[in-house]
Amino acid sequence: MEETVFNYENIEVSIQEGYAEVVLSREKSLNSLNTETHKELLHCLATLEGMREGVRALILTGRGRAFCAGQDLEEVKPDPNGRQIRVGDLVRSNYVPLMQKVKDLQIPTVCAVNGVAAGAGASLALACDVIIAAKSARFLQAFSKIGLTPDSGGTWLLPRLVGRARALDQFFTAEAVDSTRAFELGMVSRVVEDERLTEESRTVARQLAKGPTMAYIATRRAVDLGYSMSFSDSLILESLLQDHLGESYDYREGVAAFLEKRPARFEGR
Ligand code: T3D
Numbered sequence: 001m002e003e004t005v006f007n008y009e010n011i012e013v014s015i016q017e018g019y020a021e022v023v024l025s026r027e028k029s030l031n032s033l034n035t036e037t038h039k040e041l042l043h044c045l046a047t048l049e050g051m052r053e054g055v056r057a058l059i060l061t062g063r064g065r066a067f068c069a070g071q072d073l074e075e076v077k078p079d080p081n082g083r084q085i086r087v088g089d090l091v092r093s094n095y096v097p098l099m100q101k102v103k104d105l106q107i108p109t110v111c112a113v114n115g116v117a118a119g120a121g122a123s124l125a126l127a128c129d130v131i132i133a134a135k136s137a138r139f140l141q142a143f144s145k146i147g148l149t150p151d152s153g154g155t156w157l158l159p160r161l162v163g164r165a166r167a168l169d170q171f172f173t174a175e176a177v178d179s180t181r182a183f184e185l186g187m188v189s190r191v192v193e194d195e196r197l198t199e200e201s202r203t204v205a206r207q208l209a210k211g212p213t214m215a216y217i218a219t220r221r222a223v224d225l226g227y228s229m230s231f232s233d234s235l236i237l238e239s240l241l242q243d244h245l246g247e248s249y250d251y252r253e254g255v256a257a258f259l260e261k262r263p264a265r266f267e268g269r
Helices: 035-049 086-106 120-126 142-146 154-162 164-174 179-185 194-207 213-224 231-245 250-260
Strands: 013-015 018-025 057-062 066-068 109-113 114-117 130-134 136-140 190-192
Touching: 013 130, 018 035, 018 109, 018 142, 018 194, 035 086, 057 066, 057 194, 066 120, 109 120, 114 120, 120 136, 130 179, 130 194, 136 179, 142 164, 142 250, 179 190, 190 194, 194 213, 213 231, 213 250
Parallel strands: 018 057, 057 109, 066 114, 109 130, 114 136, 130 190
Antiparallel strands: 013 018
């Protein structure tokens, strides 16, 4: 089988034990996102997603003391003639495809938030399925500090996690939310000591990589769509998803394993 080579400048990618680890690696600017990083991330996620059997979970994390400081502000500063990029164009060309890809990825995602997650960096973390924060991590809705409204899915993600009032408070004041508070607010599912973050995220990824991938993705879909559906419509959606999952190998294997009193060996199909 041909080996996939990941050769990127701004991210590091490794694959082990059925999961991939993607590390944002622009440490000097706190892993801020420039256009090249967007391209690499999109390419890498699409490639990993295509590796079906080999990669069934993904960890996203950052190198150094930050997870991600959002948009690389050097990239958007006006040129010497005062010309400035159109922010909406940048959002449409970079953030819309990236965030859509993360949210729709056909494998479960784990974010290991190793430090500050600001602006679009916070959105990137909150778009993942399982969000584990290091004790020293903090979230910063930095958009209003530079006169912008949250983008990269922020206005969809944060209110769903913390409620309208607390989301607007974060958006307007841009006050940092530390990991303990983020846990209390429901923004992250686990907080661990800094030195345990890597192992904790890998333990979760290892478990997810051995799990019923299709069921995870269907669950994410039902939960996300459920926010804007009636209870009755959610019941119908769930039944339709079960139609699909009921045809899967993993469903047959799960039932057989239970009846045979042995651990299931899911294959993600
Ligand atoms: O056009 C558009 O902007 C559209 C896209 C919008 C999406 C967005 O993400 S908008 C939000 C953009 N992000 C921010 O506004 C955050 C900016 N950064 C910060 O507020 C602070 O750096 C942090 C709170 C994240 C961390 O503070 P601190 O004190 O720990 O670190 P620092 O000293 O500010 O930063 C360290 C270095 O990283 C510094 O460089 P230097 O002086 O050592 O050479 C700093 O300039 C650089 N850096 C930090 N964030 C960014 C950055 N460089 C470029 N872009 C950044 N976002």
